[in-house]
Amino acid sequence: MKSKTAKRPIEILIVDDNPGDVRLTLEALKDGKVQNRLHTAHDGVEAIAFLRRKGEYADVPLPDLILLDLNMPRMNGVQLLAEVKEDSALKHIPVVILTDSREVEDIAKTNNMQADRYVTKPIDFEQFIKTVKSIIDFWLTTVKIQTEER
Amino acid sequence: MSQTLKMDQQLDKSEVMAHEIKQSKELFRILFYRSPIGTYIIQDGCFRLVNRQLAYILGYEEDELIGRPVLSFVLPEDREAVREKAVSMLKGECSLGYEFRVINKQAKIKWVMETVVPIYYRRKRAILGSLIDVTERKQMEGRLKQMTDEMQRSNTELEQFAYVISHDLQEPLRMVSSYTQLLSKRYRNKLDDDADEFIAYAVDGAKRMQTLLHDLLEYSRVGTRGKPFSLVNCEHVVEQAMANLKIAIEECGASVSYDVLPTIMGDEGQLVRLFQNLIGNAIKFRGEEAPQVHISAQRRNNTVTFSVKDNGIGIDPEHSQSIFDIFRRLHTSEEYPGTGMGLAICKKIVERHGGHISVQSQPGQGSTFYFSVDMAGGEAE
Numbered sequence: 117m118k119s120k121t122a123k124r125p126i127e128i129l130i131v132d133d134n135p136g137d138v139r140l141t142l143e144a145l146k147d148g149k150v151q152n153r154l155h156t157a158h159d160g161v162e163a164i165a166f167l168r169r170k171g172e173y174a175d176v177p178l179p180d181l182i183l184l185d186l187n188m189p190r191m192n193g194v195q196l197l198a199e200v201k202e203d204s205a206l207k208h209i210p211v212v213i214l215t216d217s218r219e220v221e222d223i224a225k226t227n228n229m230q231a232d233r234y235v236t237k238p239i240d241f242e243q244f245i246k247t248v249k250s251i252i253d254f255w256l257t258t259v260k261i262q263t264e265e266r
Numbered sequence: 267m268s269q270t271l272k273m274d275q276q277l278d279k280s281e282v283m284a285h286e287i288k289q290s291k292e293l294f295r296i297l298f299y300r301s302p303i304g305t306y307i308i309q310d311g312c313f314r315l316v317n318r319q320l321a322y323i324l325g326y327e328e329d330e331l332i333g334r335p336v337l338s339f340v341l342p343e344d345r346e347a348v349r350e351k352a353v354s355m356l357k358g359e360c361s362l363g364y365e366f367r368v369i370n371k372q373a374k375i376k377w378v379m380e381t382v383v384p385i386y387y388r389r390k391r392a393i394l395g396s397l398i399d400v401t402e403r404k405q406m407e408g409r410l411k412q413m414t415d416e417m418q419r420s421n422t423e424l425e426q427f428a429y430v431i432s433h434d435l436q437e438p439l440r441m442v443s444s445y446t447q448l449l450s451k452r453y454r455n456k457l458d459d460d461a462d463e464f465i466a467y468a469v470d471g472a473k474r475m476q477t478l479l480h481d482l483l484e485y486s487r488v489g490t491r492g493k494p495f496s497l498v499n500c501e502h503v504v505e506q507a508m509a510n511l512k513i514a515i516e517e518c519g520a521s522v523s524y525d526v527l528p529t530i531m532g533d534e535g536q537l538v539r540l541f542q543n544l545i546g547n548a549i550k551f552r553g554e555e556a557p558q559v560h561i562s563a564q565r566r567n568n569t570v571t572f573s574v575k576d577n578g579i580g581i582d583p584e585h586s587q588s589i590f591d592i593f594r595r596l597h598t599s600e601e602y603p604g605t606g607m608g609l610a611i612c613k614k615i616v617e618r619h620g621g622h623i624s625v626q627s628q629p630g631q632g633s634t635f636y637f638s639v640d641m642a643g644g645e646a647e
Contacts, residue, residue, distance in 0.1 A: 136441045143448060216437050239440045239476050241447035 125151040125232075126255065129179035131163040132156075133188045134263065141214075142195070144241075144248035150256070155179065158253065160191025164199060167206055179209060181255045184231070186215040201230045210258050212251050232258065304378075304397040307387050311335050311352075314387065323378065323399050325371035341367035341375060355384050355393055365400065377404035425489045432483035439479065443472035478593075481607035485592060488536060488614040495643040498534045500527035500572075504561055507541035511549065520549050520642070524561040526572055533645025536615045542576070543608045544635050548576035551601060554632070568641045575634040581627040590623060613639070619643075 128145070132138050138156050145152050157163035157177065163182075166173045182200070186193035193213060200206045210232045233254060238244045297304060304320030306313055313331045321328040324339055329524030333361040342349050344366040351361050365379045365382065382395040454462055454472055504524050515522065522545060541561070548559045560575045581589060581596070590613040595606035609623075612635075617622040627633035 134437075134441075136445070140444050140448075142489060216440070239436065239443055241444040241451070242471075244444060 125153045126181060126252070127153050127155065127177045127179045128181045128183060129155045129157060129163065129166060130183040131158075131160065131188070131193070132185040133158050134181070134185070137185070140241070140244060141248060143243045145252075147245050148249050148252055150252050152252075159188040160196035160199070164191070167200065167203075179221065180259070181251075181260055182211045183214045183251070184211055186213060198232055209257055210255055212254070214251070306395050306397075307385070308336050308352075308393040308395060309387060309390060314392065322396060323370070323372075323376065323397065324368060339368050341369055343367075349569050351382070352393065355382055356391055358384055360384070365404075376402045401515060412611065420647040425486050428486035429490050430483060432479045432486060435479055436483075439472060439475055443469070443476060446472055474599075480603050481605045481611070482592075485607055485611050485614060486524075488611060488618060493533045493535060495531045495533060496527055498532045498537055499529045500537070500563065503534065503537045504541050506538045507545055510542050511539070511546055514546065514549050518549060518552060518557060520552070520559065522559045522561070525563065527572075528562070528565060528641070530570060530641050532619050532638055532639060535613075536618070540612050540615045540637070542611050544574040547608060548574065548633070550577055550604075551578040552581050553577060565641070569638050570641055571636055571638045573634050573636050575632065577632040580629045580631050580633050581625060582629055584628065586625050586627065589625065
């Protein structure tokens with residue numbers, strides 16, 4: 117079952133307005149062993165267009181995993197998450213909140229959010245690599261469970 | 267003979283009575299008219315009798331007040347409340363130290379404190395009142411409250427400021443530190459020696475700044491992000507602190523012991539942090555011998571004073587106050603690493619729990635840190 121998913125690269129959508137973070141995630145993913153393709157949206161509005169394949173995003177693949185920052189202009193992470201989880205075509209995609217906010221758990225509780233995981237962006241790069249790796253591991257097990265359930 | 271004696275006796279008696287009457291009139295005059303407290307009798311809502319001090323407080327002559335309605339001297343906003351007091355008074359209730367405002371002849375507002383009791387005067391119900399001028403005290407109270415409010419506000423602002431600063435600086439700092447680390451990881455030994463050295467300094471600087479910001483954030487969170495107080499078993503707290511320090515304790519063979527410790531009202535997470543910082547310091551600033559830390563508690567009335575005693579290098583008494591200041595360090599970072607925030611955080615936590623922290627120490631003779639906590643959880647605002 118694992119081999120079935122590992123044959124094609126994992127399509128990852130990162131929603132973050134900070135190009136430095138996007139690049140850092142890309143570098144961290146390079147360090148991992150799993151084949152992947154990273155797509156970028158700079159805010160919630162762009163991310164929704166991507167996920168619903170509107171306009172310039174007509175030919176993009178549906179991502180296997182969404183990495184979501186919370187603080188963004190226009191539509192922020194909390195709003196985007198709500199939108200994704202209400203959309204029957206999208207709600208199966210695992211969402212990992214990857215953010216600066218140290219109060220990520222607090223925010224999660226107050227907003228009653230349904231993200232699959234909450235991760236604070238580590239300040240240390242080595243730690244960041246480990247974090248990204250753990251997210252990918254998490255995704256692999258989630259997908260495994262989902263395929264087994266089917 | 268017996269007749270004259272009787273006459274003399276009667277004469278004596280009336281003389282004595284006259285003398286007594288004179289004396290009691292004088293006493294009354296002193297007590298009533300010279301009293302430093304405004305004293306008066308009110309009947310049918312009007313002054314029937316007033317002394318000089320009351321007239322002085324209101325700025326009138328005594329005879330100007332007689333027959334005038336009392337409420338006309340009371341500030342209109344306070345009239346209803348004063349009138350209600352008078353009504354309940356006539357039902358037989360006393361009123362002690364009631365404060366309201368009056369307007370004097372010069373149209374100035376004064377705060378007064380009145381105590382009144384119901385009496386009979388010339389066979390009719392009346393009110394006996396005494397009153398003092400508390401304007402100065404009220405003004406002081408007002409100024410004090412204003413100052414306290416302002417201080418509180420600026421304190422909260424400062425805490426918020428420190429929080430926002432330390433929080434928001436993390437993001438750009440993360441960029442600096444992550445990318446310098448990435449540079450060091452990818453390009454070590456690929457550029458020249460100078461480049462390696464420069465990058466190493468940049469990485470180190472960013473790391474130290476992270477620690478500073480992290481500790482500053484933690485410090486500001488004591489006030490702004492504290493949890494509500496609940497019952498906390500201090501032995502559990504010490505156990506948790508020790509568990510968090512497990513590696514450090516094992517590495518240097520430290521022994522940590524504690525007496526019976528009480529259950530208090532407090533913020534458990536913060537109390538763990540408090541003990542952890544103090545035990546951690548005892549281990550960090552150890553002497554030649556393996557560190558020994560002992561914790562005990564003494565209760566007096568509603569206050570528990572904890573002591574954390576060690577056999578470490580000690581502190582010069584000269585620094586026994588300043589070590590609790592933020593970013594205060596007594597050693598270079600080569601000797602002992604750290605940001606100098608640990609004890610400042612301790613102090614803040616203790617103060618939030620309504621207590622004080624202090625240290626008794628001599629260089630080379632170990633240190634004992636004392637801190638008190640309000641058992642009932644009287645949280646400092």
